[in-house]
Amino acid sequence: MNKTVIRIVGLIIVMATFLFISECAQKEKPILGSSDAALAVYVAPGDYDEFYAFTSGGFSGQVGVYGLPSGRLFRQIPVFSVNPENGYGFTEETKDMLKTTFGHIPWDDAHHPELSQTDGVPDGRWLFINANNTTRVARIDLKTFETAEIIEIPNSGGNHGSPFITQNTEYVIASTRFSVPIPQRDVSIDTYKENFHGTLTFIKVDPDDGNMDISFQILVPGYDYDLSHAGKGPSHGWAFFTCYNTEQANTLLEVNASKNDKDFIAAVNWKMAEKYLAEGKGKTRPGEYYRNHMDHRTHSSVSELKKTVTFLDPADCPELIYYMPTPKSPHGVDVDPSGEYIVGGGKLAAVVSVHSFSKMLKAIEEQKFIGDAGGIPILDYDATIAGEVTNVGLGPLHTEFDGKGYAYTSAFITSEVVKWKLGTWEVVDRIPTYYSLGHLMIPGGDSRKPWGKYLVGLNKMTKDRYLSTGPELTHAAQLIDISGDKMKLLLDFPTVGEPHYAQGIPANLVHPNTTKIYELESNEHPYRAVSEKEARVERDGNEVHVYMTTIRTHFKPDNIEGVKLGDVVYFHVTNLEQDWDIPHGFAMQGAQNSELLIMPGATNTLRWEPKKIGVFPFYCTDFCSALHQEMQGYVRVSPKGSKVPIKFN
Amino acid sequence: MIKKLCILLFVSFFLINCGGGDQAKTEQAPAPAVNPDGVTEEQVKNGIGPIAAFTLEALDQELADKGNEVFGLKCIACHKLDERLVGPPLGGVTTRRSPSFIMNMILNPDEMVKKHPEVKAMLAEFYVPMTFQNVTQDDARAILEYLRTQ
Numbered sequence: 001m002n003k004t005v006i007r008i009v010g011l012i013i014v015m016a017t018f019l020f021i022s023e024c025a026q027k028e029k030p031i032l033g034s035s036d037a038a039l040a041v042y043v044a045p046g047d048y049d050e051f052y053a054f055t056s057g058g059f060s061g062q063v064g065v066y067g068l069p070s071g072r073l074f075r076q077i078p079v080f081s082v083n084p085e086n087g088y089g090f091t092e093e094t095k096d097m098l099k100t101t102f103g104h105i106p107w108d109d110a111h112h113p114e115l116s117q118t119d120g121v122p123d124g125r126w127l128f129i130n131a132n133n134t135t136r137v138a139r140i141d142l143k144t145f146e147t148a149e150i151i152e153i154p155n156s157g158g159n160h161g162s163p164f165i166t167q168n169t170e171y172v173i174a175s176t177r178f179s180v181p182i183p184q185r186d187v188s189i190d191t192y193k194e195n196f197h198g199t200l201t202f203i204k205v206d207p208d209d210g211n212m213d214i215s216f217q218i219l220v221p222g223y224d225y226d227l228s229h230a231g232k233g234p235s236h237g238w239a240f241f242t243c244y245n246t247e248q249a250n251t252l253l254e255v256n257a258s259k260n261d262k263d264f265i266a267a268v269n270w271k272m273a274e275k276y277l278a279e280g281k282g283k284t285r286p287g288e289y290y291r292n293h294m295d296h297r298t299h300s301s302v303s304e305l306k307k308t309v310t311f312l313d314p315a316d317c318p319e320l321i322y323y324m325p326t327p328k329s330p331h332g333v334d335v336d337p338s339g340e341y342i343v344g345g346g347k348l349a350a351v352v353s354v355h356s357f358s359k360m361l362k363a364i365e366e367q368k369f370i371g372d373a374g375g376i377p378i379l380d381y382d383a384t385i386a387g388e389v390t391n392v393g394l395g396p397l398h399t400e401f402d403g404k405g406y407a408y409t410s411a412f413i414t415s416e417v418v419k420w421k422l423g424t425w426e427v428v429d430r431i432p433t434y435y436s437l438g439h440l441m442i443p444g445g446d447s448r449k450p451w452g453k454y455l456v457g458l459n460k461m462t463k464d465r466y467l468s469t470g471p472e473l474t475h476a477a478q479l480i481d482i483s484g485d486k487m488k489l490l491l492d493f494p495t496v497g498e499p500h501y502a503q504g505i506p507a508n509l510v511h512p513n514t515t516k517i518y519e520l521e522s523n524e525h526p527y528r529a530v531s532e533k534e535a536r537v538e539r540d541g542n543e544v545h546v547y548m549t550t551i552r553t554h555f556k557p558d559n560i561e562g563v564k565l566g567d568v569v570y571f572h573v574t575n576l577e578q579d580w581d582i583p584h585g586f587a588m589q590g591a592q593n594s595e596l597l598i599m600p601g602a603t604n605t606l607r608w609e610p611k612k613i614g615v616f617p618f619y620c621t622d623f624c625s626a627l628h629q630e631m632q633g634y635v636r637v638s639p640k641g642s643k644v645p646i647k648f649n
Numbered sequence: 650m651i652k653k654l655c656i657l658l659f660v661s662f663f664l665i666n667c668g669g670g671d672q673a674k675t676e677q678a679p680a681p682a683v684n685p686d687g688v689t690e691e692q693v694k695n696g697i698g699p700i701a702a703f704t705l706e707a708l709d710q711e712l713a714d715k716g717n718e719v720f721g722l723k724c725i726a727c728h729k730l731d732e733r734l735v736g737p738p739l740g741g742v743t744t745r746r747s748p749s750f751i752m753n754m755i756l757n758p759d760e761m762v763k764k765h766p767e768v769k770a771m772l773a774e775f776y777v778p779m780t781f782q783n784v785t786q787d788d789a790r791a792i793l794e795y796l797r798t799q
Binding site for chain 2: 517519520530531532533549551552553554556576577578579582601625626627
């Protein structure tokens with residue numbers, strides 16, 4: 001009897017404990033795992049996502065293409081890093097896309113994707129992204145999802161505040177995180193304050209084909225120019241740049257660049273810059289840079305080296321640029337959809353400062369300056385400030401907007417998204433992220449018309465969130481529903497590389513316009529073979545050019561003889577397919593570069609230097625059909641000086 | 650009593666449902682006697698696609714020459730005239746297939762391979778489905794004219 005009582009009591013205790021534990025667990029994760037969240041992100045097989053999200057790859061140098069709300073990864077677009085998977089940066093056609101004044105650079109650190117805009121709204125034409133390390137800006141064509149152009153930025157170091165665009169994609173703007181001697185020269189690092197400068201670069205974008213060229217650079221004091229955003233609506237014609245290290249430290253910046261209570265947001269009147277340029281105030285200065293772009297008729301890159309740039313010196317150009325004091329080492333500078341508010345994320349302050357554009361204009365008019373920095377007037381903080389958002393978490397970095405009167409700021413140190421109201425500056429909601437949130441993104445959230453349904457948080461650390469993959473873990477994105485009063489965490493998904501920033505756009509502005517094939521009739525590649533009749537092998541000295549065609553399920557020619565040790569063989573492979581989703585691969589044994597992945601109608605070239613005597617196979621690497629395994633061929637390599645003639649079938 | 654009522658309700662609900670189902674069935678037209686993909690006899694003969702049945706007139710040699718050119722660009726990687734390559738040999742194809750069938754095969758191969766019973770059967774023989782080669786309707790007509798000469 002007693003035993004039974006004990007058993008029953010014991011059972012009750014166990015059950016109560018279990019209930020208690022499961023209740024705790026539920027309290028900790030009220031949304032994740034609920035069927036509501038699952039339904040909200042479920043995109044049925046065969047259905048399409050509502051939005052594209054483009055995330056920067058960070059140290060992968062590439063761009064990730066995801067669908068929202070599903071979080072499915074569709075593609076990684078090779079941009080600044082070579083990609084042996086499809087030959088980008090290795091093929092004869094694409095290797096010069098990575099050409100710089102430092103030579104061929106196979107990697108970079110890509111931070112901020114930025115969609116082209118028309119009238120302040122993302123238009124789905126192009127995506128720009130910066131290379132932070134070897135300073136460049138790339139343009140990706142959203143018809144083909146291929147890197148169409150890369151332009152180097154001269155007189156720059158650490159191209160971080162880049163590439164942010166003006167309301168009609170008139171300019172892509174870029175700024176130097178690391179000030180450097182301009183022009184570069186051999187000086188003591190101790191002479192930082194004297195010899196080091198920053199530049200703010202304005203790259204003109206051709207409205208028809210998107211081609212970029214550097215219009216002008218503004219020489220600025222040697223601070224660290226961190227991020228940027230252009231004005232919109234009433235503030236169209238202005239661009240804003242955060243800067244830290246106004247201390248101008250050149251060692252141990254973590255301490256030495258964190259001394260001032262306030263650093264600056266630089267406000268640049270670029271319409272005024274255009275006026276000064278028209279008046280001939282620009283000075284031609286040395287500045288070598290490469291501009292590389294893909295010519296889609298020849299499927300090949302074209303590189304041009306430019307030697308000079310046009311400089312505007314604020315000393316010669318009054319009213320061109322002003323500094324607005326902003327606490328403290330600010331990171332993001334984000335302009336609200338109305339164009340009136342300029343939000344500075346005070347990275348080392350527990351406050352977000354919001355400047356008013358109209359107050360700024362008034363302060364300039366009334367000359368409310370508290371001094372100058374390198375000749376640039378510094379405006380009185382109280383004269384430009386519209387409000388301060390307090391209780392915004394620690395380490396506020398970056399803010400986007402929902403178009404419904406609210407702003408969302410990422411707080412890095414406290415790992416949270418904080419929602420606050422424009423105008424009243426009160427915090428109305430907050431939600432934790434997992435973990436260490438850097439930037440955040442709302443589709444169109446830095447434009448005049450945000451699609452304020454989802455917010456994506458880009459987390460730097462994931463620690464215990466996923467199955468372990470050893471010391472190196474994935475970064476992550478978290479999808480948050482912002483359609484209601486309260487934010488709801490819906491999904492988290494791992495990302496490629498380190499996404500610093502992202503852009504989102506409704507799928508219907510991109511998906512219907514995409515290219516499916518390249519027309520053979522338009523192929524102007526000098527080594528094309530647009531029908532099997534044109535397939536052949538030609539010797540030119542020690543170069544052997546193979547004009548090869550590929551179609552399901554054979555190469556022509558597929559038996560090649562007469563190649564000798566010491567030759568350089570170029571396989572120019574044209575994919576004769578003219579239907580969507582039939583790329584062919586081409587891999588050659590012993591090739592020291594990559595494979596080819598050739599889209600329908602395109603010609604790609606693999607350079608191969610045979611190293612051994614013998615007969616070596618090549619084959620199709622991209623599974624194309626039931627007879628894919630039969631898609632192969634041989635190259636016979638004879639000794640140097642051998643008399644074996646060129647022969648092919 | 651309540652138990653009986655429940656059973657009655659359950660049974661009547663079931664009956665009503667069944668009745669509805671029967672009614673729906675009888676409203677449907679009897680399935681036509683075609684293959685499972687709903688391809689009609691006419692489509693079997695004339696192909697599935699943008700080209701309706703038509704009758705060929707006297708041979709247009711100029712058009713056939715143009716067709717020869719297009720054939721060399723778009724077709725020869727997969728088709729020979731006298732022997733199997735990726736696809737079947739095309740010599741004398743105009744004596745085996747209707748003009749519209751041939752043009753629909755060129756212009757709408759995806760649907761033809763998916764639905765047409767005879768083309769489906771050919772897939773089992775050749776393994777590689779024919780794909781669209783970005784051929785215009787005019788070029789497809791020219792290819793047809795060329796094939797008449799072969």
